Amino acid sequence: MTDRAAFPASSDPRAGVDAEALLTVTGEDHPGVTAALFAALNATGPAPLEVLDVEQVVVHGQLVLGVVVREVGGAGDLVARLGPLAAEVARVTDMTVTVAEVDTGGASPSVARHHVIVLGRPVPPTAVAGAARAIAGVGGNIEAIRRLSDYPVTSFELTVSGAGSTALRSALGTVAAETGTDIAVEAVGLARRSKRLIVLDVDSTLVRGEVIDELAARAGRAAEVARITAAAMNGELDFEQSLRARVAVLAGLPVGVLDEVREHLVLTPGARTLIRTLQRLGFRCGIVSGGFTQITDQLADALGLDFAAANTLEVADGKLTGGLVGEVVDRAGKARALARFAAEHGIPLEQTVAVGDGANDLDMLNAAGLGIAFNAKPVVREQAHAALNQPYLDAVLQVLGFTREVVLDAAPAEVASPV
Structure with a gap:
């Protein structure tokens, strides 16, 4: 260990200023490396050190640890004085330790920072390369990369600084289309981690297919209704006009067909994992549907949900009348339902998430703090905050920044299969 007395007073003109x-510590990871480094930093001198920043990552057993320290009112070249310390830590830990000067000339300007999530089955190298080029092309810099999941989709999160949201989304949208991957962009900040409520569309989002199309098939009007849908x-x-036109063709169907359709519903793969994981993480979960x-x-x-809003089919004498009862949950109605759900639980809209696939979801997606288009129509993908084209609904968890390990810890019984 370096002796404090080994550092004589210096005539360096920078003496007395902060340095x-x-x-940077690299090498094969093993216990005690971080402790050894900080113990050495605590013992050095002549002026006490302050820790300004720490970043540590282990990639397949290889550690990269970076620590930025400041010496207040130091006397000379901090890098030179830390050299012997670095050599001693390297000897004790069998790691490579380097020291470099940090430019403190003037305050750093505030820059935008974003999380960029790349998802695919699999993620090809061209997607990561394309994303890196696109980020650099709009003036961004990749500060860190971490893997979020390897199942049911592979996903990586890049922390990016120095690029605006609009330019970043536009550039990365082109990469996503060219590589067949999904790329989502979110601003770095507490808002991302403060999400506490999610609402899901039902037809073609939470469940496969459209319920009204199934009902129309039983009325012998499947093709006609599918075109309107x-x-x-x-x-x-x-x-609303299209809904009333479709419901009208159901007149005369026995109410029992609703039970038949409900019994044949198939959840989208990953739906149960998504909901149970978020519930165990403290989220309020609900559905807002243009269905029934x-x-x-x-x-x-x-599913044990906290909230549900949908339209109600009118029934008389055990048959559907072809009409609706009460307020129609249309495009604007979905956004109102989200706001009502959030208000009931005292959660601000910026802390909510909405997921849907159709144009009637757009107001709800835009009202939420994060609106995610899931296997959506082009008009929806273009206007949502993020878009997923994966077949698994629990990929939403990666957009929210949750790793596979968090999912396993929160819902171990549900993740053996992507259903």
């Missing part, structure tokens, strides 16, 4: 240095989800038709309460209420009960 900063970066120590597609046009409405693409934003080509007013949702006769389906969604029991679905919400089965």
Whole structure:
């Protein structure tokens, strides 16, 4: 260990001013490395050191540890004085330790910082290379990369500084389209970690397929209704008008068909894992649907959800009348339902997440703190905060920044399969 007395007073013109240095430790990871470094830093002198920043990552057993320290009112060259310390730590730990000067000339300007999440099955090298080029192309710098998951999708999170949100999303959107991966962009900050509520669309999001199309098939009008549904989800038709037109063809169906359709619902792979993981992490979870309460209420009960909003089919004499009862949950109605759900639990909208696939979800997606388009129509992907085109709904967890390890800890019983 370096002796404090080994550092005589210096005539260096910088004497008496604050100095900063970066120590970088690399090598095969093993216990005690971090403790040894900080113990050595605590013992050095002549002036006490302050720790300004620490970053540590282990990649397949290889450690990279960086520590920025400052000496207040030091007497001379801090890097030179830390050299013997670095050599001693390297000897004791069998690691490589380097010391470099940190430029303290003037305050660093505030720069935008974002998380960039790259997801795929798999993630090809071209996607990471393309993302790196795109980030550099809009003036961004990659500060850190970590793996979030390897199942059911592979995902990586890049921490990026120095690029604006709009430019970053635009540049990375092109990379995603070219490489067949999903790339989401979120601002770094407490808002990301403060999310506490999620609402999911039902048809083609929480469950596979469209319930109204299944009902229409039982009325012998499947093709007609499917065309109207597609046009409405693409934003080509007013949702309420299209909904009433589709419901009208169901007139005369026995109410029992609702039970049949409900019994044949298939959850989107990963739906149960997503919900149970978020519930165990303290999230409020709900569904907001342009479908029907006769389906969604029991679905919400089965999944233990906190909230459900949908339309109600009118029934008379055991048959569907072809009409609706009460307020229609259309595009604007979905956003109102989200706001109502959040208000009931005292959660600000910026701490909410919404997931959907159709044009009637857009107001809800934009009202939420984070709106995610899931296997969505083009008009929705273009306007949502983030877009996922993976077949697994629990990929939403990676967009929220949760690692595979967090998912396993929160819901170990549900992640053996992606269902």
